[in-house]
Amino acid sequence: MPTLPRLVPPRSPALAVPLPFPALPEDGAAKSGAQRLRTWEIPSTFHCSIIGTCLTTGELRQLLIRAGQEDARTATDHALHGRGVRLAGQRDQAARLLNKALDRRHENSIRRLPRQAGEETLRAIWRESFDRGDIAGPYWALMSHPASPPALVREIFGEVHMLSHLVGSASRLDIARLTLLERELEAEKDRSRRQQARLKAAAAERTGLQQRVGELEEWITRARASAIAAGRSTRAGERRRYAEEDAGAARADALAHRLAEAEERGHALQRELEQLQDLSHSILRENEALEAAVAAQLQAGRGVAPPSPAGPVLYVGGRRNLFDHLRAYAESRNVELLLHDGGMEDSTTMLPALVGQAATVLFPVDHISHTAVGLVKRLCRQQAKPYLPLRSAGLASFLAAISGAGGAYSQP
Structure with missing residues (x-):
């Protein structure tokens, strides 16, 4: 059967102290x-x-x-x-x-x-x-x-009673985090919609410029045909015809330059939209991971637990003030979590041994030095360990990675 995350502390002698229960047969x-x-x-x-x-x-x-x-x-x-x-x-x-x-x-x-x-x-x-x-x-x-026996009845009652408190507390925290993440997702969706509107406007401008260039080319063709048909023989007429052609060619070149600039802006907007879509997808995956975590906590009494990474997980970098939260969630998933701040206070000489102990390695790309990233990747390649860069040092990215929704691991 699936393993329920251990949410209660180890048994304490305090449980043996008689509680204000009714008298039980001894x-x-x-x-x-x-x-x-x-x-x-x-x-x-x-x-x-x-x-x-x-x-x-x-x-x-x-x-x-x-x-x-x-x-x-x-x-x-x-x-x-x-x-x-x-x-x-x-x-x-x-x-x-x-x-x-x-x-x-x-x-x-x-x-x-x-x-x-x-x-x-x-x-x-x-x-x-x-x-x-x-x-x-x-x-x-x-x-x-x-x-x-009465002692055993009191003991198991105390454990079930404390388990209900701990599960309720964890569920409230996860729901609060889920609500915050949903708000961030809506903001990202609004930004994506604005970027799409800008992209459509740039595409419409490009279409208009292309149409204008076509009209000018047609006008130049008609002008040349009209000049040849008229058979102008005077030098003044030739100069005027050449001047018109040169002016038309100059205008065509200017419009072509504007068209190239519009196309370049369109490509830049397209790249920005793709980056925003990737970010939106990452946030959606983290949202799904949080929903799965909340569902797992609510289903804990039924013995249903989501899959977790096999073996210890090493987390390098991030914010120290979140380490306790990361460790608490990992323990709730029966995951052994190893922590290293990437060299801020912990020595980087400890990294080779920690990578050797870990089955997988995680690190947030927004809160780790380039030196630590390079060292982690090199050690993972040397020791044939998979690693996964996280979008941010927040709890949501870590939950998504632990829940298997954060993306594929990079192979060394």
Whole structure:
């Protein structure tokens, strides 16, 4: 199964400190022969986390509708959650439907837990499932297991509780970054539209000049034909004819020069438009990477994780005040990130060893010295390591590269 990014800190002895939970039976072994617990037999303190973690909003909505609550079709997600929590503590037919829905959805996880299991066995199964990103099923299976000791119940409840806080915080930051990037993208689109309008105006001017040159050439041809037909014999007439031809040729040359200048301006505008289009495409890819990152955080509870680069990633250059953010996002993707500021404070003599440790190398082209760029490229060619120049030292370019949306890596 896909690996869920580890968003919670390692277990701490603080989790073992008794929390203000209801009293739980202390003899887990004595319960080992009993039937699995139903929701109303589990202390109400845990109902909120069970409903929020082990059932989706859609499943809870359908369950409440089957239980006769027709207004659940239009109720908000928060209202549905509250109803589910209240229902978990009841002993009526609707509560039985809720309990069956939990057992049916997490049947595989329930089967994995031996009926006669000790505390260490149950804890080992939880640790392995949690590290793999499989949270919802094992959580319900352990909470309803007759042999789950109170210490283990408090421990897994604390981890799931903190996981919900960390995922919510990360999602809010990603949504804020996504909103900012969308604004930048709209500004770039407006600039691109203005450049396209300038290009069209230059093309129209070029067409007009070409038409004018054609008219002058036609006029010169008619003038020459008229002079020959008239058979002017006087020197004065010849001089006037030659003067007209010379004047027409001079005007044609001047218009041709203007046409060449217009064509050159058109080519320059075309090149500028292509650069803006490349920039727009880069920003679109970074936007897609941020959307994917937000979606990955929202889907974390389902054990779905996007692909990440294989092996350690070395990031050279950039801004030191963003290093903590880069490192935090890399850790959320299970990516080992190596950092070097490109020689501002870190010695460049460390680069050969760091390139040797990395599987891929990234560096922002707008915040790194030419010397560091040349050294990184040379080391990558010598050690046959791929490298990827990033558009900027901002977080968006780094997220796009880590998510595989930043473009192809340059091969040494």
